[in-house]
Amino acid sequence: MSHISAQESEEGVGADIPDRGPKKSVRRQMLEEFWFYFSENKGAVLGLIVFALIVLTAIAAPLIAPYSPILQNRDALLVPPVWQDGGNWAYLLGTDAVGRDVLSRLLFGARYSLFIGIVVVVIAVTVGISIGLVAGYFGGWLDTVIMRVMDVILAFPSLLLALVLVAILGPGLTNAMIAIALVLQPHFVRLTRASVMAEKRREYVTAAQVVGASPLRLMVVTILPNCLGPLIVQATLSFSNAILDAAALGFLGMGAQPPTPEWGTMLAEAREFILGAWWVVTFPGLAILVTVLAINLIGDGLRDALDPKMKRS
Amino acid sequence: MLRFFFSRVLVLVPTFIGVSIVAFAFIRLLPGDPITLIAGERGVSAERYAELQAEFGYDRSIVVQYLDYLFGLVTGDFGTSITTKRPVLQEFFTLFPATLELAFCAMVIAIVLGIPAGVFAAVKRGSWFDQTVMGAALVGYSMPIFWWGLLLIIFFSGVLQWTPVSGRISLLYFFPQVTGFMLIDSLLSGQDGAFTSALSHLILPSVVLATIPLAVIARQTRSAMLEVLGEDYVRTSRAKGLAPRRVIGIHALRNALIPVVTTIGLQVGVLMAGAILTETIFSWPGIGKWMVDSVFRRDYPVVQGGLLLIAMIIMFVNLVVDLLYGVINPRVRTR
Numbered sequence: 001m002s003h004i005s006a007q008e009s010e011e012g013v014g015a016d017i018p019d020r021g022p023k024k025s026v027r028r029q030m031l032e033e034f035w036f037y038f039s040e041n042k043g044a045v046l047g048l049i050v051f052a053l054i055v056l057t058a059i060a061a062p063l064i065a066p067y068s069p070i071l072q073n074r075d076a077l078l079v080p081p082v083w084q085d086g087g088n089w090a091y092l093l094g095t096d097a098v099g100r101d102v103l104s105r106l107l108f109g110a111r112y113s114l115f116i117g118i119v120v121v122v123i124a125v126t127v128g129i130s131i132g133l134v135a136g137y138f139g140g141w142l143d144t145v146i147m148r149v150m151d152v153i154l155a156f157p158s159l160l161l162a163l164v165l166v167a168i169l170g171p172g173l174t175n176a177m178i179a180i181a182l183v184l185q186p187h188f189v190r191l192t193r194a195s196v197m198a199e200k201r202r203e204y205v206t207a208a209q210v211v212g213a214s215p216l217r218l219m220v221v222t223i224l225p226n227c228l229g230p231l232i233v234q235a236t237l238s239f240s241n242a243i244l245d246a247a248a249l250g251f252l253g254m255g256a257q258p259p260t261p262e263w264g265t266m267l268a269e270a271r272e273f274i275l276g277a278w279w280v281v282t283f284p285g286l287a288i289l290v291t292v293l294a295i296n297l298i299g300d301g302l303r304d305a306l307d308p309k310m311k312r313s
Numbered sequence: 314m315l316r317f318f319f320s321r322v323l324v325l326v327p328t329f330i331g332v333s334i335v336a337f338a339f340i341r342l343l344p345g346d347p348i349t350l351i352a353g354e355r356g357v358s359a360e361r362y363a364e365l366q367a368e369f370g371y372d373r374s375i376v377v378q379y380l381d382y383l384f385g386l387v388t389g390d391f392g393t394s395i396t397t398k399r400p401v402l403q404e405f406f407t408l409f410p411a412t413l414e415l416a417f418c419a420m421v422i423a424i425v426l427g428i429p430a431g432v433f434a435a436v437k438r439g440s441w442f443d444q445t446v447m448g449a450a451l452v453g454y455s456m457p458i459f460w461w462g463l464l465l466i467i468f469f470s471g472v473l474q475w476t477p478v479s480g481r482i483s484l485l486y487f488f489p490q491v492t493g494f495m496l497i498d499s500l501l502s503g504q505d506g507a508f509t510s511a512l513s514h515l516i517l518p519s520v521v522l523a524t525i526p527l528a529v530i531a532r533q534t535r536s537a538m539l540e541v542l543g544e545d546y547v548r549t550s551r552a553k554g555l556a557p558r559r560v561i562g563i564h565a566l567r568n569a570l571i572p573v574v575t576t577i578g579l580q581v582g583v584l585m586a587g588a589i590l591t592e593t594i595f596s597w598p599g600i601g602k603w604m605v606d607s608v609f610r611r612d613y614p615v616v617q618g619g620l621l622l623i624a625m626i627i628m629f630v631n632l633v634v635d636l637l638y639g640v641i642n643p644r645v646r647t648r
Contacts, residue, residue: 043451152331155624157586160604164620167608168342244457248590251459252605267460274463275471282467285460292455300451 044301128188410493431534
């Protein structure tokens with residue numbers, strides 16, 4: 001009881017209490033609550049640890065990789081991993097068809113995958129949220145037009161559309177990232193629009209409007225923070241999708257070009273050796289799977305922690 | 314119901330126009346202009362250029378060109394392949410059964426395994442079975458399927474030598490195409506071992522293509538089932554003393570399947586994207602491989618036509634799912 005009245009008086013007096021103190025603790029409380037629900041999910045914590053290790057690997061790649069990822073050793077072609085007959089301690093995971101160290105290429109490959117994921121998500125989130133805010137806030141014909149355009153993008157299988165876009169833009173990692181971001185952003189538009197439309201009618205928005213907040217401020221400062229939950233989850237899923245799609249494009253020869261040590265491109269180069277040298281095929285794919293799995297585990301944990309519906313169950 | 318039907322069909326019109334604009338714009342967005350593309354590397358003289366431009370109608374306004382293109386589509390003209398000189402639509406229908414057969418088998422695998430797995434996982438929530446199934450589903454969902462296909466080839470074709478590496482049937486068998494579905498045609502041919510050969514070629518690509526839909530369906534079924542199991546009417550039927558199998562199998566499952574049907578419908582897009590990779594790995598002569606090959610051959614009319622046809626298939630399936638949803642869930646209809 002005393003706690004409630006204290007809070008009420010705090011809100012009542014309002015003007016002469018500096019709002020920094022309580023705000024900070026509220027934020028901290030939210031973070032603590034978030035971590036409580038997130039850490040309930042053991043898989044999510046495991047995913048976070050694995051993901052952190054991958055990030056560290058990517059950052060430290062030049063320090064820990066035994067060789068340059070593009071250095072070819074003509075005396076050591078298709079050397080098997082160290083534990084197999086003919087394996088060599090100099091090449092822990094063996095070498096590929098032109099004598100490059102598989103381990104070093106994998107370590108440097110982590111940089112590409114994470115870079116792809118970050119760039120794609122940043123583009124897709126920024127563009128998607130901006131369009132979604134406009135569509136949801138203004139409504140009317142603008143909303144209709146935007147949503148129909150998004151329907152059109154979603155009518156194509158994402159990988160096919162990305163493939164065709166890359167055919168227009170030309171093969172390469174940058175173009176692949178642009179194409180994938182374009183294909184992924186309608187999901188953000190839809191999510192943002194739906195939450196904005198729901199939040200727009202709430203009283204706090206009307207209150208801010210009455211006080212005289214501009215539409216831009218209403219959209220970005222007032223409404224957007226309250227729509228972030230599902231968007232964060234979607235961003236995580238898009239991160240893993242971006243890595244998968246970029247690897248698929250690389251595999252098809254339309255993404256990063258050789259000799260880039262991108263995992264999908266490595267798989268494409270290794271395809272002809274599948275029946276002779278299993279290691280050149282197995283490890284790059286395993287790296288993709290582990291990275292994507294870790295991110296998806298984190299995504300599941302985020303959903304548990306951020307979705308109020310899940311909290312009750 | 315009729316009104317519901319027409320409203321759903323009507324919504325597709327703007328999407329179709331948008332999709333056709335994308336396909337139309339595709340060729341015009343390519344670097345270089347279409348005439349130079351058709352003329353090839355040798356190039357053409359200025360007069361011949363103007364002639365060709367008139368012949369293909371590129372000298373008219375863009376709107377007229379689009380309307381012309383749209384009119385062509387309505388009459389079944391989806392362009393002509395540069396490499397084979399055959400109409401795109403004809404090529405599409407020759408190759409589509411292969412993709413349909415593959416996608417159908419993949420979907421059967423995904424549904425037959427995914428729904429029971431999801432139901433049991435929900436019923437035994439928290440058990441080792443639930444944890445194993447959901448763990449496996451997450452791995453499946455995260456799987457780069459092009460790598461998964463290669464692994465299966467290494468193991469089943471390389472190590473065990475159980476299955477062939479690529480193609481739809483062994484070259485030893487030859488029979489006329491009746492339905493285009495290798496499983497049916499091989500049975501109709503009456504040749505010994507033809508069916509087994511077709512089946513052994515089909516099994517690995519189907520498993521690969523089924524992986525992601527299977528994972529998604531299992532996860533979706535589990536969460537839908539969990540939601541339904543918490544409802545009052547399930548508790549009531551339990552309290553009435555109905556056998557658990559009846560409560561779960563009939564009362565709960567029926568309602569839990571409503572969102573699952575939508576999920577299954579949404580997998581068609583996933584299947585088409587997956588077909589691009591699966592068919593490339595297994596040299597499966599379907600439309601996925603056709604599209605990839607055409608992109609590499611710079612056979613742009615095929616890419617344009619294929620893009621549009623694939624989008625139309627997805628739109629059509631989504632419409633069917635939408636209508637089906639209206640049938641099994643009457644509440645949607647009145648909205």
